[in-house]
Amino acid sequence: MVKQLILNKHNLILLLLLIIFVSYFSYLSCLRYDGLKTQLADLGMIQAVYNTLEGRFLMLSDVSRLYLHTNFILLFFAPLYYFFPTPKSMLFFQVLLAGLGALPLFWLARDKLKSKNLGLFFAFLYLINPQFQDAVLYDFHPEVIAVTFLLFAFWFLEKKNYLVFSLFAGLAILSKENISLVIMMMGVYHFFINKQKLAGVLITAFGLIYFLLIMQFVIPYFNQGAAHPFLQNSRYSYLGENLSAVSSNILSQPYLILERIFSQKVLIFLVFSLLPLAFIPFIGWPAFLIVLPDFLINALNDKNYSLHPFGLYHQIIFVAVAFIATIFAFKILQKKSYFKLLLVIVFSASVVFSLVFSPAPYSLSENSSYYQVSDNARIFSEKIKKMIPDNASLSVQNNLGTQFINREKIYIFPRRAETADYILLDLYDQYPYYSLWRSINFPVLVYTSDLGYFFRDIETVFKNEDYGTLFFEDHFYLFKKGYGQNLNEAAYLSFQKDSSEIIEKVAAKEKKRCEKKVLKILSSYFCGSNY
Secondary structure, eight states: OHHHHHHOHHHHHHHHHHHHHHHHHHHHHHHHHHTTOSOHHHHTTHHHHHHHHTTOTTEETTEEGGGTOOOTTHHHHHHHHHHSOSHHHHHHHHHHHHHTTHHHHHHHHHHHHTOHHHHHHHHHHHHHOHHHHHHHHSSOOHHHHHHHHHHHHHHHHHTTOHHHHHHHHHHHHTTOTTHHHHHHHHHHHHHHTSOOHHHHHHHHHHHHHHHHHIIIIIHHHHTTTOOOGGGTSTTTGGGOSSHHHHHHHHHHOTHHHHHHHTSHHHHHHHHHHHGGGTTGGGGGGGGGGTTHHHHHHHHSOSSGGGGOSSSSSTTHHHHHHHHHHHHHHHHHHTTSTTHHHHHHHHHHHHHHHHHHHOSSTTSSSSOGGGGSOOHHHHHIIIIIGGGSOTTSOEEEOTTTGGGGOSSSOEEETTTTTTTOSEEEEETTSSOSSSOOEEOSSSEEOOOHHHHHHHHHHHHHHHHOTTEEEEEEETTEEEEEETOOOTTHHHHHHHHHHHHHHHHHHHHHHHHHHHHTOSOGGGHHHHHOTTO
16 A cells, blocks of 8 residues: 555655655744744743753743643654754754645545545645745744644544544644634534534534633633733733633624724735635635634734734634635536636636745745845854853843753843843844744834834843843843943943944834835735834
């Protein structure tokens, strides 16, 4: 059987596509890491894997990872991280597992459309989809891995292989708490669309019960008895401070949901997500039942970035389901005289979309220099990393912190800037407070007001007599607690000069980029209200 699989030309082509994808995007992902373009806020969750191996169960410095998200799937990576203790190994495994999602899409299209060629067609289009690629390259997120588990789960649900479905569904919900709602909706889909009532009810009940248990008991347990942090801050606080309040407010004030669902950001997201598939997924609309909870979670988020069509990872489940919907739509349209024309249109739209919007260097909108490791990054690797002991606590700039994940205590500056053993900053970086977020065709830089806060926090460090400047060179500043202040005066003069120049450059560059946008109607969405 194995020999037959190897000799089958379609399997060989699919294998070749996966090898190219995994090799290329693993390489790009590692270049982002070496180039100091990853974020401690996201890739930093790998610290929970390191701490687990050191006997501190899923700890992120002072808190458990489980206070925010139940990423139990991280435990499965602990043995791998033991043998390959570098964030690059996690980035590789993410690319590998994400790429494997093309397999169930190949099988689904092959069986539903009775064509191995169309199976390859959909596998290829999935791997070149820029929103999928964005999610794969954007640091490390369990949702990216969960999408592959969800695609496998859906495939085996369609085959009514409930045992294997349960395996992949279980792996998916262990990735993050909200994934259980996607599994719940698979049950609803199986009940109404596939007419499998008993299995549908059981799957629906399982997904819902798991979600409620996590939200009502597990997360509050690790969050000192409080509800999920996102219900306490500006993301969802307008809906209520706990699940019961959210449910009550949604029922009594439905306009809270409707005004966000029918908003500009949702429209833009839908257009850019469905355009490469020529909007054909609408014909296979029942499949969108699966992604409805995830879509609402992102749409109701009071922060615009959760439905940003590019540069992030929140869109990946929607994109995967859009491919499922397209396969079912093509099944409906397969006997139409214009079916081959539709294939040409979808193929052309997807390829053009990828050539224009892909985060990879082959894209017309992506600057290949983004993936080059700068001299600044090399200076950092050769000089500064060695100056900070592995057992020292560290308050560090967001994009530098991922280089120090393998330690017990690490914080995003300015957190613990008054108690950490070391403080490390890089003024050369043009997005020091918040890392790079790609937009349609340019990086959205941090605004000068954000830089102002950043520089004021640095001034506070200079004024703190407990810290001395250990090193300053090429815009890098390293402070050590209890160190002499002999270099502080010279370092502060250098800091004042650097900070003034950087604020002017960032403000001018941001304004210039936003003024260049062709689609002026999107300026406020992509560039913010400042311009």
